[in-house]
Amino acid sequence: MRDPVSIVMLILLAVLAYLVIWPFFQLVINTFTWSEGSRRISREAVPGQFTWFYWLQVTAGPISGKMLYGPLINTLITGIISTILALIAGGSLAWCIVRSDMPGKRWLQPILTLPYILPSFAVALAWETVFRSPKVGGQPGLYEAILGIAPPEWLSYGVVPISITLAIHYFPFAYLLVAGALATIDSQMEESALISGAGKLTILRRITFPVVAPAFVAAIILTFGKTIGQFALPFLLGAPTQFHTVATMIYANLALGLDSMAYVLAVILIAMSLLSIWLSNRFIKKKSGRFETISGKGFRSREIALGNWRWFIFSVVSLFGFVVGILPIILLGVQSVMLIDGFYGLENLTSHFWIGKSNLNIAGGEPGVIYNKIILGATWNTLKLAFLSAVFASVIGIIIAYIAVRRANNPLAVLLDQIAFIPFLFPTIAFGAMYLTLFAVPVGPIPALYGTFTLLVLISVVSRLPYSVKTGITAVTQIGQELEEAAEVAGASWGRRFRKIIMPLASSGIMSGMMVSFVGVMRELSLIILLITPATRVLMTAGFGYAEEGLTQLTNALVLIVALLTISGELILWKIGKGRMARLREKQS
Amino acid sequence: MENWQGAHGALTRKTILKGGGIMAKISIRNLTKRYGDMTALNNVSLEIDNGEFLVLLGPSGCGKTTLLRCLAGLETPDNGEIIIGDEVIFSSKEKIMLPPGKRNLGMVFQSYALWPHMTVRDNVKFGLDVIKTPKEASDRQLDEVLAKLGMGDLSERYPSELSGGQQQRVALARLLATKPPVFLMDEPLSNLDARLRMDMRVELKRFQSDAGATTVYVTHDQTEAMTMSTRVVVMKNGEIQQVSPPAELYKQPQNTFVADFIGMPRINLIEMQGDGQIFSNGDITIDFGWKPGIKNVVLGARPEDLKISSNPKAHGETYRVMAILPNGPETIVQLQRGKTVIIGRIGHDIIFEKNQEVKVTYTQTSLNVYDADTQNLISPINNI
Numbered sequence: 008m009r010d011p012v013s014i015v016m017l018i019l020l021a022v023l024a025y026l027v028i029w030p031f032f033q034l035v036i037n038t039f040t041w042s043e044g045s046r047r048i049s050r051e052a053v054p055g056q057f058t059w060f061y062w063l064q065v066t067a068g069p070i071s072g073k074m075l076y077g078p079l080i081n082t083l084i085t086g087i088i089s090t091i092l093a094l095i096a097g098g099s100l101a102w103c104i105v106r107s108d109m110p111g112k113r114w115l116q117p118i119l120t121l122p123y124i125l126p127s128f129a130v131a132l133a134w135e136t137v138f139r140s141p142k143v144g145g146q147p148g149l150y151e152a153i154l155g156i157a158p159p160e161w162l163s164y165g166v167v168p169i170s171i172t173l174a175i176h177y178f179p180f181a182y183l184l185v186a187g188a189l190a191t192i193d194s195q196m197e198e199s200a201l202i203s204g205a206g207k208l209t210i211l212r213r214i215t216f217p218v219v220a221p222a223f224v225a226a227i228i229l230t231f232g233k234t235i236g237q238f239a240l241p242f243l244l245g246a247p248t249q250f251h252t253v254a255t256m257i258y259a260n261l262a263l264g265l266d267s268m269a270y271v272l273a274v275i276l277i278a279m280s281l282l283s284i285w286l287s288n289r290f291i292k293k294k295s296g297r298f299e300t301i302s303g304k305g306f307r308s309r310e311i312a313l314g315n316w317r318w319f320i321f322s323v324v325s326l327f328g329f330v331v332g333i334l335p336i337i338l339l340g341v342q343s344v345m346l347i348d349g350f351y352g353l354e355n356l357t358s359h360f361w362i363g364k365s366n367l368n369i370a371g372g373e374p375g376v377i378y379n380k381i382i383l384g385a386t387w388n389t390l391k392l393a394f395l396s397a398v399f400a401s402v403i404g405i406i407i408a409y410i411a412v413r414r415a416n417n418p419l420a421v422l423l424d425q426i427a428f429i430p431f432l433f434p435t436i437a438f439g440a441m442y443l444t445l446f447a448v449p450v451g452p453i454p455a456l457y458g459t460f461t462l463l464v465l466i467s468v469v470s471r472l473p474y475s476v477k478t479g480i481t482a483v484t485q486i487g488q489e490l491e492e493a494a495e496v497a498g499a500s501w502g503r504r505f506r507k508i509i510m511p512l513a514s515s516g517i518m519s520g521m522m523v524s525f526v527g528v529m530r531e532l533s534l535i536i537l538l539i540t541p542a543t544r545v546l547m548t549a550g551f552g553y554a555e556e557g558l559t560q561l562t563n564a565l566v567l568i569v570a571l572l573t574i575s576g577e578l579i580l581w582k583i584g585k586g587r588m589a590r591l592r593e594k595q596s
Numbered sequence: 597m598e599n600w601q602g603a604h605g606a607l608t609r610k611t612i613l614k615g616g617g618i619m620a621k622i623s624i625r626n627l628t629k630r631y632g633d634m635t636a637l638n639n640v641s642l643e644i645d646n647g648e649f650l651v652l653l654g655p656s657g658c659g660k661t662t663l664l665r666c667l668a669g670l671e672t673p674d675n676g677e678i679i680i681g682d683e684v685i686f687s688s689k690e691k692i693m694l695p696p697g698k699r700n701l702g703m704v705f706q707s708y709a710l711w712p713h714m715t716v717r718d719n720v721k722f723g724l725d726v727i728k729t730p731k732e733a734s735d736r737q738l739d740e741v742l743a744k745l746g747m748g749d750l751s752e753r754y755p756s757e758l759s760g761g762q763q764q765r766v767a768l769a770r771l772l773a774t775k776p777p778v779f780l781m782d783e784p785l786s787n788l789d790a791r792l793r794m795d796m797r798v799e800l801k802r803f804q805s806d807a808g809a810t811t812v813y814v815t816h817d818q819t820e821a822m823t824m825s826t827r828v829v830v831m832k833n834g835e836i837q838q839v840s841p842p843a844e845l846y847k848q849p850q851n852t853f854v855a856d857f858i859g860m861p862r863i864n865l866i867e868m869q870g871d872g873q874i875f876s877n878g879d880i881t882i883d884f885g886w887k888p889g890i891k892n893v894v895l896g897a898r899p900e901d902l903k904i905s906s907n908p909k910a911h912g913e914t915y916r917v918m919a920i921l922p923n924g925p926e927t928i929v930q931l932q933r934g935k936t937v938i939i940g941r942i943g944h945d946i947i948f949e950k951n952q953e954v955k956v957t958y959t960q961t962s963l964n965v966y967d968a969d970t971q972n973l974i975s976p977i978n979n980i
C-alpha cells in the first residue's frame with residue numbers, strides 16, 4: 008500500500024533526526040574530540056582524537072572555578088531568586104485577576120503580559136538606563152542624574168538587577184500558568200466547604216491551594232528552566248563587572264576562541280534544562296491526574312469581593328503594571344533621543360539617532376535609523392527571517408500535527424511528534440551552539456551553512472516547531488475524523504483531502520500560530536547570536552552589537568523598533584480573538 | 597501489507613453514472629478484525645443481496661460500526677474477504693485492499709460529517725468533482741438531487757445555518773449525488789428528534805428503493821430496524837447471532853440473547869424443568885403441546901402471548917397483579933405467581949386493580965422453547 012502519509016512521515020523523521028537529534032550528538036562528540044585550534048592550549052592535542060581534556064579542564068582544571076562553578080552558582084542564584092519573585096508576583100496577580108472582583112481587569116491583563124512580549128533585552132536596557140554607573144564605564148544613569156549620587160554597584164550589575172529583570176520578564180509566564188489553574192476551580196467546591204463551616208483561610212489552605220499546587224510547582228520549575236537559558240539579559244547586566252552565568256560564559260568562551268570549552272558548558276546547560284523539565288513532568292503527571300477538577304454541569308466561578316481593598320489593590324496592580332510593562336518602553340524611547348548619553352535636559356534632545364545623517368562628531372559617524380544601511384538591512388532581514396520561519400514552521404507544524412493525531416497508533420508518528428518537541432528542551436543559546444558545530448563544515452551533500460541566511464531560517468523554524476506542532480494538534484483534533492473519511496469514501500486522494508478539508512478548517516488556528524511564530528522569531532536573540540555574520544544581521548543582533556560598542560541610543564532605538572513590531576503583532580493577534588493568554592495556556596496544557 | 601494491491605480493473609463510478617444499475621451483491625467471508633487484544637469482529641460471514649436493505653442491530657460495542665467501516669475500507673480487517681458485485685475489494689489471503697474511494701459506495705456518517713467550510717451545494721458537489729464529472733452533467737445532477745430532497749433553496753447555505761433535519765438531508769444528497777450502487781449508513785437518524793425520525797425513515801426508504809442500491813444500515817433502534825429492513829442482522833460481541841427478516845426475528849429468535857434483545861417490553865424468559873411436554877418451575881406449569889426432548893429448558897413468552905382474564909372462573913393459573921403501567925394504546929402489567937414475576941400486555945381499555953387476582957393462560961403456538969444449556973431455540977418441527 009503506497010500511503011503518501013507514511014512517505015511524508017519518513018521524510019520528516021529523517022530530516023528532523025538530522026536537524027534536532029544529530030546536532031546534539033555532534034555537540035557532545037565535539038566536547039570529547041581535540042579541536043584544530045587546541046594545539047595552542049595543550050601540547051598533547053591530536054586534532055580529531057578522543058580526549059577528556061575539555062571536560063577535565065572545565066570541571067576540575069585550575070580555571071574551573073571561573074569557568075564553571077562560579078557561573079553555575081550565579082546561574083542557580085539568579086534563577087532561584089527570579090523564579091521566586093516571578094511566582095510571587097505572577098501568583099498574586101493571577102488570583103486578583105481570576106478570582107477577585109478587582110476593577111479594570113480587561114485592560115490590566117494585556118499590560119501585565121507586556122514584559123513577556125517585549126524582548127528580554129528591553130527590560131535590561133531600561134534597567135541600565137536608570138542604574139548605570141560610571142564606575143564601570145559609560146555615562147551616569149537616571150538614578151545618579153536625579154539623586155546626585157552613584158547607585159551602589161550591587162544595584163547596577165550582578166545578582167540583584169539580573170534576578171529582578173529576569174523576574175519582570177518571566178512573571179507573566181508564571182501568571183498564565185497559575186491563572187489557568189485558578190480558572191478551573193469551581194466556586195461550588197469552595198462554597199460547599201463554606202457550608203460545612205470552614206473559615207476563609209481554611210478554604211484557601213485546604214481547598215484552593217491544593218488544587219493549584221501542581222500548576223504552581225510546574226510554573227516554578229518551568230520558569231527556572233527558562234531563566235537559566237537566558238543570555239542577553241545577564242550579559243548586559245553582568246558582563247561589565249565580570250559577572251557570568253553559564254549562558255554568558257558560553258558566549259564569552261566562543262568569543263575567546265575556546266570553542267570546545269563553550270560546548271562543554273552548553274552540554275551542562277542542556278543537562279540542567281532537561282533535569283528541570285523532567286522534574287516538572289514527573290510532578291505534573293503524579294499530581295494533576297488526581298487533582299483534575301471534575302467540572303459538572305453547574306460550573307460557576309464566583310468572584311471574591313475585595314470590599315474596601317478593591318481600589319487600593321487596583322492601584323497597586325496598575326502601578327506595578329505601569330512600572331514593568333510601560334515604563335521600560337518609555338525609557339527606551341527617551342534614551343534613543345538623547346544627544347549625549349546620560350545628560351538629562353531638554354537641550355540634549357535630538358532626533359539624530361532616528362533621522363540624522365552621518366555626523367562624525369556623533370556616535371562615531373553612525374547615521375540615524377532611517378539612513379543607516381546596517382539598520383535598514385537588519386530590518387529587512389528581520390522581517391524576512393520572521394516571515395519565512397513563521398510560514399515554514401506553521402506548515403511543517405500542521406503536517407506533523409496531522410500525522411501525530413491521525414496516526415496516533417503508529418509508533419513512528421509518536422516518535423515524530425516527540426522529536427519535534429525536543430527543541431523546547433534545549434536552552435536557546437545551547438541550541439545555537441549545536442548548529443555552530445554542525446554546520447561549520449560541509450557534510451556530504453550538505454554545504455557549510457554557517458554564515459548563510461538559510462541557517463538562520465533553519466534554526467528558527469526548528470526552534471518554533473514545538474509550538475507550531477502544539478497549535479497544529481489543537482487545530483487538527485477539532486476537525487472530526489469523519490469529515491475526512493467522508494471525502495475518502497468519495498474517492499478523494501490524501502493530497503486533495505489535506506488541501507480541501509484539513510487546511511481550510513485548520514486555517515484560523517494556523518494563522519494565529521504563524522503570527523505567534525512571527526513575533527517570537529523577531530525578538531529572538533540568544534538562539535541566533537552565535538550564528539550571525541555581518542551580512543545576516545537582524546535588528547536584535549544589531550542592537551546587541553551597538554550595545555557592546557557602547558552606542559546606547561542606537562541600541563535603544565533598535566530594541567524599541569522590535570518592541571513596537573512585536574506589540575503590533577500581538578495586537579493583531581488580540582484582534583483575531585486569540586489573546587496571548589489563551590494561546591500560552593494552550594501551549595502549556 | 598506493503599504489497600497490497602490497489603484497484604485493478606475497478607468499475608469507475610463514471611461508468612456507473614452513465615450505465616447505471618450494476619449488480620451489487622455483497623459477500624462477506626470469515627471477516628475478523630482485532631484491536632490489540634480486543635476482537636471487534638469474529639469470523640463474520642454474510643451474504644447481502646442486490647438491492648437489499650440490511651440492518652445491523654445489536655448492543656453498544658458489538659461491532660456494528662466496525663463491520664460497516666470494514667466494508668467502506670476505512671478499517672483494514674485482519675482476516676477474511678469482501679466481494680462487491682464480482683470484484684474482490686478485500687482479501688487477506690490475496691492481499692487485496694481497495695481504498696475506500698475505489699469501492700463504489702456512498703456513506704452517511706452518524707455525525708453527517710458535513711464539511712463546515714463548504715456550502716450545501718459544494719458539499720454535494722465534492723464527490724462529483726473527485727470523479728471529474730463534466731460541468732454540465734454535474735450541474736444537472738446537483739440540481740436534480742437537491743430538488744429531490746427539497747434543498748434547492750438552501751443550496752448556498754453553510755451547514756451551520758441548517759437545522760438538524762436539513763443537515764441530514766445534505767448528508768443524504770451527498771450520498772445520492774454520485775449514484776453509488778452501495779449505501780452504507782451508520783445510525784443516520786439518531787441525531788434527529790423522534791417525530792422527524794419517523795418521517796425520515798419513510799423518505800430514506802423511498803430513496804433507497806428508487807436508487808435500487810444495496811444498503812447496509814446500522815442502528816440501535818429496534819423499530820427502525822423492524823420497519824425499514826428486508827433483513828436484520830443481530831450481533832453480539834463481534835459475532836452474528838441471527839440473520840432474518842424482521843417478522844421472523846420477532847417471532848422466532850434463534851437464541852435467548854436475540855429473544856431478550858428484540859421486543860419492548862422484554863420477552864419473559866423462564867427456566868423450567870420437566871419430562872415429556874409438561875414443564876414447571878415450581879410456581880407455574882405449562883403444557884407445550886410437543887416434546888422438546890430434554891429436561892432443562894428456557895421458555896420464551898412474549899407479553900402478548902399471555903391471555904389474562906379477570907374472571908375468577910376462567911381457565912388457567914391464578915396470578916396477582918403487581919404493577920400496572922399504561923402506555924398509550926396498550927397497558928403493561930406485571931404479574932406474580934409464587935416467586936415468578938412475568939410481564940403481560942393488555943389493551944388500554946381493560947382496567948385492572950393492583951393486587952387483583954387474575955387467571956393466565958399461554959398461547960401455545962407462539963411460545964419458543966430454548967435449551968437451557970446451549971440457550972438455542974428448539975424447534976417443535978424436529979421434535980414432535
Ligand SMILES: Nc1ncnc2c1ncn2[C@@H]1O[C@H](COP(=O)(O)OP(=O)(O)OP(=O)(O)O)[C@@H](O)[C@H]1O
Nearest residue numbers: 631634636654655656657658659660661662663816
Ligand atoms: N479504533 C479502535 N481501537 C480500539 N478499539 C476499538 C476501535 N474501534 C472500535 N473499537 C472497539 O471495538 C468494539 C466494537 O466497536 P464498534 O464501534 O464497532 O461498536 P458498535 O457496535 O458500533 O457500538 P455503538 O452501537 O456503541 O456504536 C468496541 O468494543 C470498541 O471499543
Ligand SMILES: [Mg+2]
Nearest residue numbers: 660661662782
Ligand atoms: Mg457504532
